[in-house]
Amino acid sequence: MRLPRPRGPLSALTATSLLSAVGMSTDRFTDQLDRLAPSCDVLADEDFQLSLWMLYELHYRGFDDVDPDLEWEPRILACRRLLERRFEQELRFRTEASVRKARLQDGAELGDQLGWLVEHMEGPRLAPYIQREATREQLLEFLAVRSVYHLKESDPHSFVLPRLDGGAKVALAELQYDEYGAGRVSRLHQTLYGDALEAAGLDRTYGAYVEHAPGSTLAQNNVMSLLCLHQRNRGAALGHLAAFESTSSAPCRKIVAGIERLGFPDAVAAYFVEHVEADAVHEQLAVRDLCGRLVAAEPSLHDDVLFGAACCLYLDALAATHLLDGWRAGSEKPVGAGA
């Protein structure tokens, strides 16, 4: 994959810096961040989120046109930190009230509080729309923008394993073993998603649709890196995973129905069929064994777990709203075979 096209001054500065770190300076980054309009919503702003996504991608597969040594270049990390602070600050502000209310549920245990968040932060009904109304073009757009994550599905949370101990580590390893195919390459969830893209006539190449992804989709991806790449955020990383797994099984069933209604081949539905059952199990594993054992061992991480869950739910709702609003306004973006 090569660096994506910038979408504004901040991502242009990021791309230039990655192509030649010589001119990288936190002062220039700070200046550029200060120039963001006060009304700029950093959670949806594509220029901001693409900049952060490019910096995080150095820790995954990198770019063909960027020196891999830049992954640990102090000037790059310092600039990333500036973006992360602004991103995290905004996430804490937007989720604060929900986390507080979940915490105050009378006599509720951690699992009940996570359940309360899932119930009360539910976004617009994207899966039922796909089940009953989406056109072929809308389904293709959905598959394409989701590929930014699903082609590296579960990779962010693998960074959390060395940050855990005992029961929580064992539970995360068990969950990841499933996600990584339980010993079979063909069952690797990333592979299943690539198969779905290909069967739908889309490009399965890693990163093929990054340029198609709106800011809110990039934010969904970036929050996982923000939580999973920082040891201090390990509780939030597991809370994110618990919310993710808890909101997957039932929607996947509806998406399967939508894919069948539109007459796509079975291989397009296979990824979602797999997740109807797998994520019903993963939900229990993530809430009870992962988050439960972590908080039993480290009670001070209780609110961090709720924060991570709230981040997942808030950003999922934001991304779903963006897609649905566009579709209802008749402005879906046709996706070709690759970007």
Ligand SMILES: [Fe+2]
């Ligand atoms: Fe999966």
Ligand SMILES: [Fe+2]
């Ligand atoms: Fe899962």
